[in-house]
Amino acid sequence: MAQFRPFEMDSIPIEEQFMNWKEIVKPPYDKKLVDAYTRTRVILMNGIENASVLMSHAIERMTVDPEIKRQMAAMRRADSMQQQTVDWLNPANQSVIETTLGYEQVAVDLTANLAKNEPDSYVKQTLDFALLEDFDHLYRYSCLYDYIEGGDPESIVQGKTEVKAARPTIGHHRHPDETMRKHYDKDTADIKTKMNYLTIVAGEQQTELFYKTHGNMYSDELARQLYSEIADVEEEHVTLYGLLGDPNETMLEKSALMQLCEAYIYFSCAQTETDPRIKAIWEDFAKMEISHFEGCANLLEKYEGRDIRDIVKADVIEPLVVFEPNKNYVNKIIDEQLDLMPSNMEYKRLSELSDEWASFKFQWKVNGAGVPSEEVVSKANSELAKRDQAENVKQFKCQLSERTQNVMASQRERMMPRP
Numbered sequence: 001m002a003q004f005r006p007f008e009m010d011s012i013p014i015e016e017q018f019m020n021w022k023e024i025v026k027p028p029y030d031k032k033l034v035d036a037y038t039r040t041r042v043i044l045m046n047g048i049e050n051a052s053v054l055m056s057h058a059i060e061r062m063t064v065d066p067e068i069k070r071q072m073a074a075m076r077r078a079d080s081m082q083q084q085t086v087d088w089l090n091p092a093n094q095s096v097i098e099t100t101l102g103y104e105q106v107a108v109d110l111t112a113n114l115a116k117n118e119p120d121s122y123v124k125q126t127l128d129f130a131l132l133e134d135f136d137h138l139y140r141y142s143c144l145y146d147y148i149e150g151g152d153p154e155s156i157v158q159g160k161t162e163v164k165a166a167r168p169t170i171g172h173h174r175h176p177d178e179t180m181r182k183h184y185d186k187d188t189a190d191i192k193t194k195m196n197y198l199t200i201v202a203g204e205q206q207t208e209l210f211y212k213t214h215g216n217m218y219s220d221e222l223a224r225q226l227y228s229e230i231a232d233v234e235e236e237h238v239t240l241y242g243l244l245g246d247p248n249e250t251m252l253e254k255s256a257l258m259q260l261c262e263a264y265i266y267f268s269c270a271q272t273e274t275d276p277r278i279k280a281i282w283e284d285f286a287k288m289e290i291s292h293f294e295g296c297a298n299l300l301e302k303y304e305g306r307d308i309r310d311i312v313k314a315d316v317i318e319p320l321v322v323f324e325p326n327k328n329y330v331n332k333i334i335d336e337q338l339d340l341m342p343s344n345m346e347y348k349r350l351s352e353l354s355d356e357w358a359s360f361k362f363q364w365k366v367n368g369a370g371v372p373s374e375e376v377v378s379k380a381n382s383e384l385a386k387r388d389q390a391e392n393v394k395q396f397k398c399q400l401s402e403r404t405q406n407v408m409a410s411q412r413e414r415m416m417p418r419p
């Protein structure tokens with residue numbers, strides 16, 4: 001594959017990027033014929049564009065200079081048009097749950113790819129940790145797909161991603177204190193770490209928003225509850241990933257890195273896209289984002305006196321972000337890390353957690369009236385349901401249940417009045 005060399009790439013001037021309505025809205029892919037990874041690339045790029053627009057809006061509201069506002073408005077409008085083009089590639093006959101399975105396939109194979117190529121050990125550990133949770137979400141939604149539509153999840157994932165239980169979703173619900181994370185150092189972090197950070201935050205943020213805006217479209221109470229339960233986990237993921245970024249990066253620095261990330265991921269997608277029509281979109285949009293990156297670099301030099309090369313510190317950003325099967329890697333992380341839990345910004349085995357771990361009480365509260373991610377398994381066909389009976393999964397659930405009950409019983413005992 002070609003290398004991503006941002007300082008050598010062709011760009012399209014911003015004034016040539018605006019499109020008419022028929023250019024924006026292109027024919028969608030055929031859900032019965034589309035390659036699973038074309039679908040995931042569409043989902044990811046929609047998330048990347050959404051993240052860029054949201055960041056740009058946040059920055060414009062915190063800056064005074066009208067020239068910065070003007071230039072960011074132009075880039076944001078072009079990004080908005082790109083986002084609509086990408087999102088409208090999804091066909092109308094693709095149901096909410098089918099799109100959801102695509103979202104979780106993105107989460108699994110994107111996170112695995114980033115983790116395998118992440119130079120920062122702490123960031124990698126955070127990616128590996130959340131990977132097992134998104135992998136389990138794919139399984140829970142697959143059970144819902146079978147229950148709601150009688151659908152086979154293999155029609156979506158096409159054998160590229162396994163569908164089975166991992167760290168059970170019942171154990172994902174943690175006190176907000178346990179979403180706190182250390183951040184990388186902007187001056188020493190590798191540019192690949194910064195690109196991975198922006199990519200995963202964009203992907204998880206989009207997933208949270210999709211579940212919160214589409215889970216209410218079902219009349220079935222269990223489906224509504226499952227979307228609510230997993231959306232809450234996605235909020236955790238957005239927080240823990242978001243906190244990995246250095247808050248000392250300036251607004252213009254963050255904006256430049258976001259535009260660079262867009263170009264990098266579009267370029268990555270173009271290298272492996274199997275649909276020639278969609279490949280051309282990725283190639284054109286990568287050139288547009290290079291123009292946005294150059295515009296942000298100029299603002300950075302004008303207003304902060306900084307050279308963008310001193311921030312990127314690389315002529316090549318590699319490796320590219322590629323969607324490909326990661327079964328061996330995911331299974332390895334399941335074997336090694338299924339019982340890891342976050343505690344005080346680090347990761348410990350469930351057996352090593354103190355009884356004072358705040359999430360025991362939190363889980364007791366949120367899981368107290370039933371757990372949709374557990375209930376949905378009983379609604380699925382027997383072949384799918386038995387995948388929740390893997391020995392390591394059952395052992396984790398049993399251990400978590402015993403610890404939680406013992407902790408809560410001990411707390412109740414301490415609160416009882418003494419004679």
